Amino acid sequence: MALHPRQYRLRFLLDVLRTIVWPQLVFNAALYLAGFHPGAFLRVVASVLAVPLLGTVRTAISQRRNKIQAAALGAKEVPCVRGKWPGNLDIVLGFVRSLKEAYLMQFLDDLFREYNCKTLNMRLLWEDQIWTIDEAHVRYMLAGPGFEWFHKGYYWQERMESFLGNGIFNRDKAEWQSQRAIARPWFAKDHISDLNIFDRHTTTTLALISEFVDRREAFDAQDIFARFTLDSASEFLFGRCLDTLHGTLPVAGRAKMGPKGTAIEDAFGSFARAFEDVQVQTARRTRIGKPWPLFELFTDKTAPSVAVIHDWLRPIVHEALAKKSAASAEKESGEDSTFLSHLANSTDDPQDIAYSVLNMLLAGRDTTASVLSFVVYFLALHPHVTEKLRAEILQAYGADGRPSVEDMKDLKYLRAVLNETMRLFPPVPMNLRLSDGQPRVFPASGSAPKYYVPPRTVILYSIFLVQRRTDLWGADALEFRPERWLEPATARLLADHPFAFTPFHAGPRLCLGQNFAYNEMTFFIVRLLQRVSGFELAPDAQPEGSLPPARWKYGEGRQAVEKIWPASSVTTFIKGGLWLRATPA
Numbered sequence: 001m002a003l004h005p006r007q008y009r010l011r012f013l014l015d016v017l018r019t020i021v022w023p024q025l026v027f028n029a030a031l032y033l034a035g036f037h038p039g040a041f042l043r044v045v046a047s048v049l050a051v052p053l054l055g056t057v058r059t060a061i062s063q064r065r066n067k068i069q070a071a072a073l074g075a076k077e078v079p080c081v082r083g084k085w086p087g088n089l090d091i092v093l094g095f096v097r098s099l100k101e102a103y104l105m106q107f108l109d110d111l112f113r114e115y116n117c118k119t120l121n122m123r124l125l126w127e128d129q130i131w132t133i134d135e136a137h138v139r140y141m142l143a144g145p146g147f148e149w150f151h152k153g154y155y156w157q158e159r160m161e162s163f164l165g166n167g168i169f170n171r172d173k174a175e176w177q178s179q180r181a182i183a184r185p186w187f188a189k190d191h192i193s194d195l196n197i198f199d200r201h202t203t204t205t206l207a208l209i210s211e212f213v214d215r216r217e218a219f220d221a222q223d224i225f226a227r228f229t230l231d232s233a234s235e236f237l238f239g240r241c242l243d244t245l246h247g248t249l250p251v252a253g254r255a256k257m258g259p260k261g262t263a264i265e266d267a268f269g270s271f272a273r274a275f276e277d278v279q280v281q282t283a284r285r286t287r288i289g290k291p292w293p294l295f296e297l298f299t300d301k302t303a304p305s306v307a308v309i310h311d312w313l314r315p316i317v318h319e320a321l322a323k324k325s326a327a328s329a330e331k332e333s334g335e336d337s338t339f340l341s342h343l344a345n346s347t348d349d350p351q352d353i354a355y356s357v358l359n360m361l362l363a364g365r366d367t368t369a370s371v372l373s374f375v376v377y378f379l380a381l382h383p384h385v386t387e388k389l390r391a392e393i394l395q396a397y398g399a400d401g402r403p404s405v406e407d408m409k410d411l412k413y414l415r416a417v418l419n420e421t422m423r424l425f426p427p428v429p430m431n432l433r434l435s436d437g438q439p440r441v442f443p444a445s446g447s448a449p450k451y452y453v454p455p456r457t458v459i460l461y462s463i464f465l466v467q468r469r470t471d472l473w474g475a476d477a478l479e480f481r482p483e484r485w486l487e488p489a490t491a492r493l494l495a496d497h498p499f500a501f502t503p504f505h506a507g508p509r510l511c512l513g514q515n516f517a518y519n520e521m522t523f524f525i526v527r528l529l530q531r532v533s534g535f536e537l538a539p540d541a542q543p544e545g546s547l548p549p550a551r552w553k554y555g556e557g558r559q560a561v562e563k564i565w566p567a568s569s570v571t572t573f574i575k576g577g578l579w580l581r582a583t584p585a
């Protein structure tokens with residue numbers, strides 16, 4: 001019987017039965033049949049030990065089965081992490097601790113280095129769980145024959161259901177196909193080529209930034225960019241802007257940490273806080289893995305934030321449905337002038353519409369805001385890049401010319417800066433797939449042989465680490481060097497390894513908003529650098545606890561040079577916000 005993703009408690013209880021209650025029953029039955037009747041103390045001790053014991057026996061059996069099936073398929077088993085504690089519990093704890101203290105994905109990076117491979121079986125709590133940074137394996141699942149066999153799957157849906165419902169990010173197969181078919185027309189060239197939306201919101205955003213610039217005051221660029229992308233996305237999707245840019249902005253020196261960036265205190269703050277909190281909660285579920293319902297048996301921790309988000313969306317959805325009813329009462333055909341009205345014309349269910357819209361808002365707000373924030377961070381760190389970029393922009397448009405969709409394509413250096421930023425900080429740093437009920441085989445890749453994938457295995461892949469691999473990107477892979485995008489070596493690399501750079505995902509589930517996002521980001525940066533000639537980080541204004549720990553300076557890789565704390569929960573962000581000062585042009 002297939003469970004609905006909302007039945008997470010039932011699924012968890014069934015798992016508990018299988019892993020804890022079942023070993024007890026087997027153990028007690030074995031004692032009984034053998035004629036042993038130990039005292040209460042011995043019985044409790046042995047019952048407790050029965051769980052890891054049976055876990056170990058089960059592991060041995062499944063490893064034997066894996067070996068036989070792998071050999072039959074001409075494949076090898078994925079190298080397995082060997083922790084010090086049963087069930088690799090020390091690895092689980094190390095990973096959880098690293099989320100609080102370590103540089104983003106450093107723990108994983110260290111494990112891949114230690115085992116000197118690109119695909120690893122973590123075998124957490126006696127279960128196969130494959131992690132990969134092998135671009136050939138990612139390609140196989142997303143765009144190769146594996147697309148039919150590797151899906152987001154039940155466990156992903158279970159964690160996201162309360163937030164994303166039956167939206168496009170949270171469905172597979174036929175349901176996903178129908179969501180994609182509904183959404184695709186809204187990303188056709190004529191819809192996304194209208195730069196007027198970006199123009200209006202860019203003007204408002206730059207007016208805000210100018211006030212800070214004139215006063216030489218620090219501001220949180222990440223917060224402002226999230227408002228800009230939300231107002232732009234909402235107008236594109238609903239035909240109505242949420243007008244968050246006119247809310248109260250965080251103030252340097254008084255700002256506190258929110259779930260992701262700085263906490264926001266106005267009405268928009270309640271929406272933003274809820275929107276961010278729900279992402280933090282769902283990311284937490286992913287980190288805990290399958291046992292996450294244990295912490296939410298009696299309360300769904302996303303419920304309060306989800307309620308706030310739906311309170312915001314309800315009037316917008318009802319207005320669209322009311323317009324549709326009015327049109328049908330007057331026997332007019334409802335006009336599909338926005339994505340929302342298009343949705344309203346395809347269903348009467350307000351819940352379905354709300355989830356579709358919410359999925360699009362998540363896609364449209366946080367990803368693009370993340371890239372803009374990291375672009376400006378890099379510009380602050382590398383003034384020579386800012387200078388070169390401004391030179392390209394001023395040559396093309398002068399101090400106040402407006403870009404068009406056609407001529408924006410000629411801004412080669414700006415595209416290089418965007419790509420280099422998304423290479424080092426992809427907005428979606430990590431993703432996962434669940435294999436189907438059959439044994440599968442990853443193709444051989446480099447020196448790695450064909451790898452056997454057991455049925456129903458979770459596979460996590462980190463684009464973040466793929467895009468930082470020195471064997472693909474060269475010895476300077478961890479450096480921010482936009483020039484690499486203008487060199488023939490990068491074109492050759494991408495021809496040989498197209499999955500070495502996939503910030504927008506790839507294959508049939510390629511991001512629908514890719515061109516929309518490039519247009520929006522390019523337009524905004526052109527206008528921003530016409531007004532501002534440089535940026536300087538303002539560590540004095542970062543909320544307490546958001547600066548990188550001092551010990552990072554002695555660590556390996558980018559952590560030694562990072563001046564902000566990169567973090568991730570579904571999307572990548574800067575902890576506590578990106579506080580900086582800007583110099584007027």
Ligand code: HEM
Nearest residue numbers: 180363364367368371427428503504505509511512513517
């Ligand atoms: C820099 C900006 C963006 C980046 C890096 C990005 C990245 C991605 C990634 C990695 C996925 C795959 C997610 C997954 O399957 O788990 C995705 C899917 C998607 N994105 Fe984007 N995105 C961006 C902007 C946008 C915008 C602005 C929109 C729309 C307004 C959008 C709409 C979508 C949609 C609808 C999907 C679902 C595709 C599917 O599953 O068929 N994205 N995006």
